[in-house]
Amino acid sequence: MTDESKRSAEQPSDWALYGRLLSYVAIYGLAFFLSILGFVGYSVANVLLADLTRFLLDSLGESSRMGIGLVAQMVHGLWPRGDLDAVAYARIAVPVGAIVLALVRAAGYFLGNYFMNIVARGVVHRLRTQVFDALIRVPKVVIDGYTHGELVSKLTFNVEQVSGASSEALKTIIRDGLTVLALIAYMLYLNWQLTLVFFAVTPGIAGVVLVVGRHFRRYSRRIQDSMGEVTQLSNESMHAFDEIRMFSASYQQSARFHAVSQFNRVQSLKLAFVQAVSTPIAQVLLAIALAVLFWFALDPEILAGFTPGSLVAFIAAATQLGKPIRTLTNVQSVIQRGLAASEDLFAQIDTPAEADPGEHGIDRAQGHIALEDIGFSYPGDERRVLEGVSLTIAAGQMVAFVGRSGAGKSSLMHLLCRFYAPTSGRIKLDGKPIEAFRLADYRRQIALVSQRVVLFSDTVRANVGFGQLDRIDDAQLLQALETAQAREFVEALPQGLDTVLGDGGDGLSGGQRQRLAIARAVLKNAPILILDEATSALDTESEAAIQSALETAAAGRTTLVIAHRLSTVERADLIVVMDGGRIIASGTHESLMHENGLYASLYHQGFGEP
Ligand SMILES: Nc1ncnc2c1ncn2[C@@H]1O[C@H](COP(=O)(O)OP(=O)(O)O)[C@@H](O)[C@H]1O
Ligand SMILES: [Mg+2]
Numbered sequence: 001m002t003d004e005s006k007r008s009a010e011q012p013s014d015w016a017l018y019g020r021l022l023s024y025v026a027i028y029g030l031a032f033f034l035s036i037l038g039f040v041g042y043s044v045a046n047v048l049l050a051d052l053t054r055f056l057l058d059s060l061g062e063s064s065r066m067g068i069g070l071v072a073q074m075v076h077g078l079w080p081r082g083d084l085d086a087v088a089y090a091r092i093a094v095p096v097g098a099i100v101l102a103l104v105r106a107a108g109y110f111l112g113n114y115f116m117n118i119v120a121r122g123v124v125h126r127l128r129t130q131v132f133d134a135l136i137r138v139p140k141v142v143i144d145g146y147t148h149g150e151l152v153s154k155l156t157f158n159v160e161q162v163s164g165a166s167s168e169a170l171k172t173i174i175r176d177g178l179t180v181l182a183l184i185a186y187m188l189y190l191n192w193q194l195t196l197v198f199f200a201v202t203p204g205i206a207g208v209v210l211v212v213g214r215h216f217r218r219y220s221r222r223i224q225d226s227m228g229e230v231t232q233l234s235n236e237s238m239h240a241f242d243e244i245r246m247f248s249a250s251y252q253q254s255a256r257f258h259a260v261s262q263f264n265r266v267q268s269l270k271l272a273f274v275q276a277v278s279t280p281i282a283q284v285l286l287a288i289a290l291a292v293l294f295w296f297a298l299d300p301e302i303l304a305g306f307t308p309g310s311l312v313a314f315i316a317a318a319t320q321l322g323k324p325i326r327t328l329t330n331v332q333s334v335i336q337r338g339l340a341a342s343e344d345l346f347a348q349i350d351t352p353a354e355a356d357p358g359e360h361g362i363d364r365a366q367g368h369i370a371l372e373d374i375g376f377s378y379p380g381d382e383r384r385v386l387e388g389v390s391l392t393i394a395a396g397q398m399v400a401f402v403g404r405s406g407a408g409k410s411s412l413m414h415l416l417c418r419f420y421a422p423t424s425g426r427i428k429l430d431g432k433p434i435e436a437f438r439l440a441d442y443r444r445q446i447a448l449v450s451q452r453v454v455l456f457s458d459t460v461r462a463n464v465g466f467g468q469l470d471r472i473d474d475a476q477l478l479q480a481l482e483t484a485q486a487r488e489f490v491e492a493l494p495q496g497l498d499t500v501l502g503d504g505g506d507g508l509s510g511g512q513r514q515r516l517a518i519a520r521a522v523l524k525n526a527p528i529l530i531l532d533e534a535t536s537a538l539d540t541e542s543e544a545a546i547q548s549a550l551e552t553a554a555a556g557r558t559t560l561v562i563a564h565r566l567s568t569v570e571r572a573d574l575i576v577v578m579d580g581g582r583i584i585a586s587g588t589h590e591s592l593m594h595e596n597g598l599y600a601s602l603y604h605q606g607f608g609e610p
Contacts (some may be wrong), residue, residue, distance in 0.1 A: 014339075021166075021342060022175075024123045029531075033101055036174060038111025043179040045105035047186045048318045052097050057309035059090035067311065112175055120167030127342070130161045130349050137353035140378045140419040149232020154348060157227045165338020167193030172331040176324035183317045183324075191305060192315045197296050198318065204285045209329055212278040216336035218534040219271040226264040232256060233257050238505075263306070275333045282329045286322055291319055311607075356439040365445045366430050367395040367527040367558035369416070374425035376408075376415060376581075385411045386581045389425070398559040400569045403578035403600060409562045410451055412578075413530050416560070417448060435469040447521035449534040451562075453513045460490055461497040463505075464519045472523065484519035485546045485552050486512065510537030516602070518546065522553045530560045536564055547571075576598070 025032055051071045059070065075093045132155060135143075143151070187195040217444040237244060237253050244250050296302060297311065306314070354597040368569045370393070376386040386408045393399050401409045415422050418434060427434045434442060455463050464480060465472050479496065481487040490514055514537045522530060531550070535543045543565065550559075550570065563569045570589050577592065577599045585597055592599040 010217065017339060017343060017346070018345060021123075021339075023515050024126060025119055025166075027126070028119040028122045031122075032113045035112050035115035035119065035171075038108045038113075038115065038173075039178050040173045041108030041187050042105050042112055042175060043108075043182040045101045045108060046179055046320070047317070049101050050183075050320065051107070052094060052101065052311050053316060054307075054309035054313035055097070055311055056090060056094050058307050059086045059094075061308055067552045068400070069313070070186075085292070095175045100238065109175075113171055116171045116174070117167055118161060120170060123166045124159060124163040125161055127345055127349075128155060131155060131159070131345050134349045134351055134353070138351050139354045140414075142351055144378075147228070147232040149230075149235050150228035152229040153224075153231040154344065157231070158224060158344055161224065161337045161341035162345065163338075165335050167340075169331045169334040169338060171325050173335070176327050176331075178330070179324045181323050187314060187317050190310050191302070194293065194296055194302060194314065198289050198293055200289075200292070205282050205325065206277055208281050208285070210273055211337055212329065214276045216271060216333045217340050217479065218275070219267050220333075220337040220340040222267040223271065223280075223337075224344065226260055226267065229260045230257075230264060233260055271333060273331065278329050278332075279326055282325060283322065284324060290318055293497055331361070337446060355440060356489045358435055358437045358439060358442065360432065360437045360441070362437050362445065365527045367445075369393040369428050369558060370428040370431075372426045372428065374412070374422045374424045374427065376411060376420070378411075378420070384581055386415075386422075389578075389581075391576060391582055391583060393558055393560070395430075395558055396556060397573045398554055398561065398571065399574045399576060400429070400561045400572035401576050401578060402563055402569060402599065403603075407578040408581040409578055410532055413448070413450075413532055413560065413580075415563070416528075416530065417446060418442060445526050446528045446530060447524040447526040448530045449514075449517050449521045449532060451532045451536075453505070453510075453517045453537075455501055455508075455513055455516060457501060459495075459500050459501050460516065461496050463500070463501060463516055464523060468524065474534060476523065477519075480519040480523035481516075483522045483550075484515045485542060486515035486519050489515075505596060511542055512537065514538060515542075518550070527557050529554060529557050531559070531561045533564050536570075541563075570592070577602075 048071055051069050054069045055071045055075070058072070075097060079093065081089050102397065135151060135154075184195065189197065233253075233256060237257070240253075244253050296313075297306075297315070303311070369391075370388050371391040372388040374386050375384065377384055389408075391399075391413065403409055403411070414420055416429060416434075421435070429437070429442070429445065455465070459479060460472075462469060464477055474497065481490055490496060490499075494516055501508065505516070508516070513533060518531075518534055521531075521534075533544060538546060561572065562568075563572075569575055572589075574586060575589060575592055576583055577597070579598055585592055585595060585599060587595070593603065
């Protein structure tokens with residue numbers, strides 16, 4: 001009952017899925033048409049080759065039976081026999097016919113396969129780029145819900161599944177499907193009564209195909225999901241080599257990996273089982289059909305309607321059905337895997353991009369920021385991360401945020417960057433709610449150095465000039481590196497600016513990575529600069545060096561610094577103390593020390609100074 005209702009609920013969405021996949025194919029309409037044309041040629045040539053046997057055999061028999069078959073009629077039409085002896089005639093016509101048909105079949109095979117690949121590769125490319133473009137524009141909340149491995153697996157494994165389905169499987173379906181149709185048509189033409197006997201068993205085969213398909217899809221989904229985990233765990237472990245060794249966690253990590261891989265193995269085996277069991281069942285059903293066929297065919301009355309040639313041709317056609325039917329049942333697993341994957345990919349493509357309702361364009365903001373009674377919880381998480389945060393920051397001010405870790409400082413910056421929307425309250429830039437600005441324009445106003453430095457495995461130039469390579473020259477780049485105290489070490493790298501950084505900046509020290517991130521933000525030259533613990537990995541000396549440089553960089557911009565060390569804080573125009581998602585105090589260093597609250601105690605602990 002539940003299974004039944006589930007199935008009927010699945011049915012319409014399946015059709016929607018096919019329809020949508022077809023719309024991708026439709027873009028390559030001409031190639032698709034040529035491919036079908038090729039496969040039609042292929043399957044018709046196949047049938048005619050069977051008919052050629054009939055022509056050959058009938059030429060040996062009584063001549064009254066000659067000239068009845070399809071090939072025979074064609075040959076006689078093209079080349080009248082005249083008074084040539086039947087065997088002599090066939091001796092020329094059959095070999096020539098065989099070669100011509102083989103050539104047609106070969107051409108059809110080439111056209112069909114090659115053009116279907118043009119379609120398939122096009123579909124895959126389009127899907128892959130669409131998924132990538134969708135993922136890259138999706139709101140942060142959506143990305144939060146996935147591991148990196150899952151995302152990578154979508155773009156690689158899932159897309160490959162679709163590619164398998166759309167190239168190999170589609171080809172098989174069309175080529176073998178057409179062959180089956182052509183063979184059945186030919187059998188009907190030879191003897192329709194006998195062919196109908198054959199059909200009696202067809203529903204059985206169709207039933208096997210359907211049931212098997214449903215199982216295939218279920219296992220494919222599981223395999224797909226577990227591939228995401230496999231990718232994630234491998235990624236994670238490759239990045240955590242040091243930790244795994246030093247915490248003696250190789251056993252633990254291995255165990256996790258083994259479990260995931262085991263699940264994948266079991267699901268793949270289930271799939272393989274269904275696949276391996278379905279083909280023989282379909283074959284046995286086919287053999288039963290053939291047995292029934294033979295029995296009827298050898299009935300004297302029916303036999304009378306056949307020439308020896310047409311009987312052999314009929315049986316040859318019926319036997320030839322075996323191979324395409326086998327591949328058709330087999331290819332189901334590929335198709336179902338592709339369908340399961342495309343379901344997932346379409347879901348990605350359909351995820352709406354970040355909302356961008358703002359209509360206000362802005363060139364360069366002044367940098368006046370107002371936080372009005374901000375409350376915030378992360379989506380899907382009850383806990384209040386921010387509560388009643390109100391603050392006015394004048395253009396050009398430097399404001400330091402201090403507080404214990406988990407106080408909500410980074411979250412507040414996320415809201416400013418419009419990664420999330422506040423649950424309540426409003427943020428204004430230059431007197432306008434920030435949602436009123438166009439997202440791209442708004443984000444251009446902010447240079448962010450986030451707590452977690454992200455570098456790309458690309459050149460130093462590409463990393464620092466990220467997003468603005470078309471607008472900057474080396475002089476500006478070096479200037480920014482200079483400001484971030486990074487110029488010296490970059491110039492000491494083997495290829496200077498052109499040095500390709502290892503995976504995510506491997507091979508640089510934490511401090512060097514941070515300085516590159518600062519240089520990147522400095523180069524953006526935005527009116528608002530946000531530094532989220534941007535100097536946490538620097539030693540006191542290089543921080544002191546950067547400090548003055550940052551002050552130069554901060555001049556003329558609104559700067560928000562989440563600080564963990566005193567030197568930054570003391571120079572700020574305003575210090576905001578946060579705790580438990582609230583602003584519990586604000587003022588200058590002196591006034592806050594005088595209050596003798598959290599700030600003073602954090603100060604005495606040295607803010608976590610080394
Ligand atoms: N993506 C997230 N989803 C849910 N909760 C989060 C997320 N990021 C941070 N938090 C929670 O928000 C609170 C504030 O974190 P955060 O703003 O990073 O603090 P701080 O930067 O002051 O150390 C913490 O309790 C943290 O667990
Ligand atoms: Mg933080």
